[in-house]
Structure formats: C-alpha cells, structure tokens
Amino acid sequence: LVALGAPVVARADTITYRSGTARPLDMEVTIQGLDPANNELKYVSRQSGTAGHKPLEQIVTIKAQNEKTLSDAEEAFAASKWDDAARLYSRALESDRDWVRSRAVVRLVEAANRSGQFGPAAKAYVELIKVNPATAATIKPTVPTDKPDAVKPAMDDVDRALGGQL
Numbered sequence: 601l602v603a604l605g606a607p608v609v610a611r612a613d614t615i616t617y618r619s620g621t622a623r624p625l626d627m628e629v630t631i632q633g634l635d636p637a638n639n640e641l642k643y644v645s646r647q648s649g650t651a652g653h654k655p656l657e658q659i660v661t662i663k664a665q666n667e668k669t670l671s672d673a674e675e676a677f678a679a680s681k682w683d684d685a686a687r688l689y690s691r692a693l694e695s696d697r698d699w700v701r702s703r704a705v706v707r708l709v710e711a712a713n714r715s716g717q718f719g720p721a722a723k724a725y726v727e728l729i730k731v732n733p734a735t736a737a738t739i740k741p742t743v744p745t746d747k748p749d750a751v752k753p754a755m756d757d758v759d760r761a762l763g764g765q766l
C-alpha cells in the first residue's frame with residue numbers, strides 16, 4: 601500500500617524576539633513552557649532540535665499553533681491595540697496550558713493598564729501575585745485619574761478572588 605501526497609509536517613510555534621539592537625527575529629520552536637522563577641520561555645528549536653530559553657522581556661510575540669486566542673492577543677498587543685489585547689488575553693486565561701495562562705496574565709495587566717481598564721488589570725494582578733510574585737512586584741494596575749470610582753468594584757473583585765483575605 602502506497603500513500604500519495606505531500607508529507608505531513610507538524611506545525612511549529614513561532615516566537616519573535618529581540619536580540620540586541622537589531623530588528624526582532626523569528627524562530628520556529630516547540631514551546632515547552634514558562635519558567636516563572638527566571639522569567640524565561642523554554643522551547644525546543646525546530647531547526648536544530650536543541651532546547652533553549654529566552655528572557656520573557658525579549659519575547660515580542662508568541663504565535664502558538666494550538667492557541668489562537670493567545671496568538672491573536674499577542675498580535676493586538678504588538679500593534680498597540682490595547683482594548684483588543686486585554687479582551688483576548690482575558691479569554692486566553694481559560695487555556696488548559698499553564699504557560700499560556702502565565703503569559704496571558706502578565707500581558708493582561710499591561711494591556712488593561714494601557715487601555716485604562718482598571719478592573720481587568722486588578723483581577724489579572726491578583727492572579728499574577730498567586731503565580732509569580734516577583735513579576736507582580738514590577739507591574740501593577742494603574743488607577744485611571746479620570747475614573748477614581750473604578751477602584752471600588754475592582755477591590756470587590758480582588759477581595760472575592762482572594763477569598764475574603766483582604
């Protein structure tokens with residue numbers, strides 16, 4: 601029995617990263633996960649088969665083949681479409697992959713801050729404190745000066761998320 605047609609090739613994830621002052625570079629990888637302790641993305645290069653890691657601050661975007669919502673959120677973030685990015689990262693938090701949720705929660709705080717959405721930023725921040733306190737110390741929700749009334753509902757959400765521990 602002979603099968604005809606093109607060979608089946610597994611699709612790779614693509615990360616776009618900064619290296620020095622050069623323009624960002626793309627690399628096809630299989631993402632292994634995030635290392636919150638070292639703030640790094642762990643992967644296996646599709647070209648060499650070698651395991652590697654990159655600091656998260658160097659990762660511009662992640663295009664994950666089986667995580668369309670995250671990939672779309674990353675595109676919106678890179679394009680400074682903060683409302684779209686916040687909405688999509690919020691949806692990406694529902695992924696069953698830890699590394700996707702870890703990436704999404706950090707980016708959600710940033711995107712929600714930039715779009716003036718204190719409530720989603722505060723909710724994401726509570727989750728970030730739980731999974732990565734070191735990163736949480738570096739980014740915090742920003743209370744919009746033109747919407748001081750946004751604090752009360754957000755604090756109620758934070759209180760619920762922490763199980764009344766405030």
